[in-house]
Amino acid sequence: MSFAERLRVGPGFRLADVDPDSTPGFDGDRKDGAAALAAGEPELDRLQELLFANTEHDPRSVLLVLQAMDTAGKGGILRHVVGAVDPQGVHIHAFKKPTPEELAHDFLWRVERELPGPGRIGVFDRSHYEDVLIGRVRQLADPAEIERRYGAIVDFEERVAASGTVIVKCMLHISSDEQRDRLAERLDRPDKYWKFNPGDLAERALWDDYQAAYQLAIERTATETAPWYVIPANHKWYARLAVSELLTDALRSLRQEWPPADFDVAAQRAALG
Amino acid sequence: MSFAERLRVGPGFRLADVDPDSTPGFDGDRKDGAAALAAGEPELDRLQELLFANTEHDPRSVLLVLQAMDTAGKGGILRHVVGAVDPQGVHIHAFKKPTPEELAHDFLWRVERELPGPGRIGVFDRSHYEDVLIGRVRQLADPAEIERRYGAIVDFEERVAASGTVIVKCMLHISSDEQRDRLAERLDRPDKYWKFNPGDLAERALWDDYQAAYQLAIERTATETAPWYVIPANHKWYARLAVSELLTDALRSLRQEWPPADFDVAAQRAALG
Numbered sequence: 001m002s003f004a005e006r007l008r009v010g011p012g013f014r015l016a017d018v019d020p021d022s023t024p025g026f027d028g029d030r031k032d033g034a035a036a037l038a039a040g041e042p043e044l045d046r047l048q049e050l051l052f053a054n055t056e057h058d059p060r061s062v063l064l065v066l067q068a069m070d071t072a073g074k075g076g077i078l079r080h081v082v083g084a085v086d087p088q089g090v091h092i093h094a095f096k097k098p099t100p101e102e103l104a105h106d107f108l109w110r111v112e113r114e115l116p117g118p119g120r121i122g123v124f125d126r127s128h129y130e131d132v133l134i135g136r137v138r139q140l141a142d143p144a145e146i147e148r149r150y151g152a153i154v155d156f157e158e159r160v161a162a163s164g165t166v167i168v169k170c171m172l173h174i175s176s177d178e179q180r181d182r183l184a185e186r187l188d189r190p191d192k193y194w195k196f197n198p199g200d201l202a203e204r205a206l207w208d209d210y211q212a213a214y215q216l217a218i219e220r221t222a223t224e225t226a227p228w229y230v231i232p233a234n235h236k237w238y239a240r241l242a243v244s245e246l247l248t249d250a251l252r253s254l255r256q257e258w259p260p261a262d263f264d265v266a267a268q269r270a271a272l273g
Numbered sequence: 274m275s276f277a278e279r280l281r282v283g284p285g286f287r288l289a290d291v292d293p294d295s296t297p298g299f300d301g302d303r304k305d306g307a308a309a310l311a312a313g314e315p316e317l318d319r320l321q322e323l324l325f326a327n328t329e330h331d332p333r334s335v336l337l338v339l340q341a342m343d344t345a346g347k348g349g350i351l352r353h354v355v356g357a358v359d360p361q362g363v364h365i366h367a368f369k370k371p372t373p374e375e376l377a378h379d380f381l382w383r384v385e386r387e388l389p390g391p392g393r394i395g396v397f398d399r400s401h402y403e404d405v406l407i408g409r410v411r412q413l414a415d416p417a418e419i420e421r422r423y424g425a426i427v428d429f430e431e432r433v434a435a436s437g438t439v440i441v442k443c444m445l446h447i448s449s450d451e452q453r454d455r456l457a458e459r460l461d462r463p464d465k466y467w468k469f470n471p472g473d474l475a476e477r478a479l480w481d482d483y484q485a486a487y488q489l490a491i492e493r494t495a496t497e498t499a500p501w502y503v504i505p506a507n508h509k510w511y512a513r514l515a516v517s518e519l520l521t522d523a524l525r526s527l528r529q530e531w532p533p534a535d536f537d538v539a540a541q542r543a544a545l546g
Contacts, residue, residue, distance in 0.1 A: 273453070
């Protein structure tokens with residue numbers, strides 16, 4: 001069974017039942033995982049080049065959405081998985097606290113602007129899901145508006161998918177204990193201070209509320225066209241391998257070939273001399 | 274003598290005197306070059322992380338400008354040199370034929386918008402130099418306007434550098450014969466057709482005009498604050514190694530350290546539990 005089949009959220013999904021220490025679909029240890037990640041890179045690289053090569057011929061694209069609690073490893077995914085492909089073909093956007101201009105628009109306005117163009121892999125480091133996660137937990141909008149957003153997200157993603165974007169939504173799932181250890185490391189190592197923000201502890205104090213918000217967001221927005229994958233992430237090597245496999249699957253699903261020449265090859269060859 | 278010292282354009286520079294087959298500052302062959310490139314990656318990676326880590330503390334950035342005749346290897350630099358660092362900290366922009374909106378503005382308008390922000394490495398795949406290269410060769414503007422642009426570029430780069438951006442301008446220099454071979458490969462291999470454009474041959478027919486335009490652009494805009502480096506590029510491995518070293522030098526020149534904690538570490542550590 002593929003990583004995709006094992007990790008895809010289905011009916012009756014319960015986040016609390018996913019063991020963050022588990023490694024579904026993979027038997028090995030950290031070293032095996034790193035080897036499997038490296039072994040998959042040539043195919044990922046080739047598929048990304050095919051996508052890019054078809055930019056003028058095929059409007060399709062791939063969008064990888066990364067959501068997680070702090071320290072769960074989004075940065076490592078960007079560095080080690082997304083970083084394995086040609087950066088020319090990738091558009092990464094980190095969604096931060098909305099600006100006043102962004103807040104003056106509907107919550108999806110800023111998201112629409114960062115969608116990948118034809119031939120591109122788009123990566124969202126956080127996303128519109130924050131608007132039903134921190135938005136819910138911190139009551140940044142009234143309950144009716146939060147409620148409206150789930151449906152708006154489903155409609156939005158449906159439209160994005162219909163325009164040719166394969167959407168892969170990943171939640172990296174760590175345990176509360178693992179987060180404590182990782183935050184402690186950031187406080188123990190001066191070369192990691194910059195990754196720490198005192199606000200992180202305030203968010204951590206709301207752990208259970210966030211887990212409930214994730215449960216709700218995932219169950220309300222896991223659709224056929226824009227599935228959610230919940231990835232146990234206490235083992236960084238496993239999360240990287242799993243996301244790499246999911247991204248590779250998404251690219252494979254496009255079944256692309258090298259685009260045909262849109263010029264007379266023999267004539268050009270003769271003209272070149 | 275460092276790559277930078279050997280490759281930096283100085284007074285009396287003549288492009289025609291640079292041998293595209295040479296490998297200044299490096300004695301080895303392709304294999305040694307690839308090993309040297311790989312050996313330099315950890316430092317490049319660390320320096321880029323330092324730059325990124327200092328985003329909130331230090332407004333500085335690095336801008337790598339890549340110019341070259343078709344097939345000279347810009348794509349390989351993006352993939353193998355820029356691709357070696359964390360993609361979160363890199364902003365690549367490929368300047369294409371200007372849109373009508375861009376043409377309605379001064380030629381530097383679209384360039385200004387793509388400058389790297391604090392803590393970022395910006396990479397220009399082609400740049401404002403096209404406006405004095407193809408602009409001159411194809412007479413896309415009248416001679417007085419082309420003439421004005423050299424000074425405008427110097428002033429612009431002076432201002433960008435003063436705002437804290439270290440500018441590294443690289444011209445990848447191949448021979449006409451090498452370009453023919455590389456274009457032939459694109460016409461001989463169906464997996465490379467997508468990289469070929471019939472317009473490439475029309476540009477190639479103007480080789481000497483382009484070389485003259487490069488000579489002029491480089492001599493008019495090679496300044497202390499925004500130096501030009503002309504990199505022999507018939508050997509792809511050499512060009513990659515050289516650009517990697519130049520980028521590393523630029524980052525080193527910032528002399529950054531891990532930023533200090535802007536919070537009370539002990540108090541946060543105690544609060545974490």
